[in-house]
Amino acid sequence: MKRVMASLLICLLLTGCWDQLQLKKLLFVDVIGVDYEGDSKQLKVSYVISSLQNANQGGGNPNNIFLESTGDNIYDAVSKTNKEFPGVLSVLETRLFLISTRFAKDQPLNYLNITSQFIANPLYGYLAIYDGDLSKLLDKKKIKDQTLSEFLVGLLEEDKEKGKIPSHKLVHFILDGARFNNDFALNRFEPYENGVRLAGTALFREGKYTGVNLNDEDTQFAILLDGTSGKNQLIVGKLEGKNYSALVQSAHRDFHINEKDKRLHDIEISLNLDLKLIEAGHESKKHTKDILAELEKQIAADITTKVSNVIATLQKTNCDYLQLGHEVSAYQPKLFIGMEWWREQYPKIPITPKVKVKILNTGILD
Incomplete structure (x- = not known):
């Protein structure tokens, strides 16, 4: 038995050497x-x-x-x-x-x-x-x-x-x-x-x-529009000429395809962001409910402008990065006439972002 075990051990050692030579x-x-x-x-x-x-x-x-x-x-x-x-x-x-x-x-x-x-x-x-x-x-x-x-x-x-x-x-x-x-x-x-x-x-x-x-900022908003969770992304901007910064805690995106007279009329992209505010863009450190509500409104407006610019670039380039054509064909097949039609219509379709912001924790409260 000892001889058999010794033989097996020698074989394993020899195999290891052969493998080492091949790796080299x-x-x-x-x-x-x-x-x-x-x-x-x-x-x-x-x-x-x-x-x-x-x-x-x-x-x-x-x-x-x-x-x-x-x-x-x-x-x-x-x-x-x-x-x-x-x-x-x-x-x-x-x-x-x-x-x-x-x-x-x-x-x-x-x-x-x-x-x-x-x-x-x-x-x-x-x-x-x-x-x-x-x-x-x-x-x-x-x-x-x-x-x-x-x-x-x-x-x-x-x-x-x-x-x-x-x-x-x-x-x-x-x-x-x-x-x-x-x-x-x-x-x-x-x-x-x-x-x-x-x-x-x-x-x-x-x-x-x-x-x-x-660019870097446009890419950040493009992937938020594409449905990423956005966890811990840093968003920066200006409110009334002063800087603000916030960390994304969660992001939820949804598409709404609207028709009129049995034709595709427009597409609405809702983007709901839960944010942790780091820098508020003003002198006061105390945030009342009214101040927070106004901040949420202003930040949403700033992000809406940036997101709209991204969508405009995608449409001008006729690049359907968000795969909106797939959304229309899958959920509203009667409105989708074919890929050639989509390529022609995509740059012209009204695509409107609706951004909502909720501040969960300012991080700068007294």
């Missing part, structure tokens, strides 16, 4: 960038590979390796890299797909769909757009004492936790069969000083980048 050959790709090569339709695929310098039992120094290859598609580019560079690219742990604005204007999801065919597919990586030279960005080793990959993903993770940006991962676009039309917004990076920063979202219509962007 793997190149774990953290970020994948996709652009066109020059003026051609060949894809230029960039890889940011995470590695450890001076690795030891206690850890090592994190580092990024930058590689680039071209191909007819992503699969082809990866295959070429595997032939030209020692080691095997592994995309199982890829955390971010970053596409250029030029590539984004040409049905990028049609090219990215092929990632689902990888044996170890990276579908849970974030998808974002970069408005700059993608190769130049991804070739950076570090930004602000962080590896490039940690910095980029860190920006997304932090703002996602704050509820300030949409949480878009590649799987949402490839496997989301419920999406009525292919209009959406991607988180947008732009060059900033010696590095990069998040700068709102880029609007897509029918899977193509429109070239129109929402």
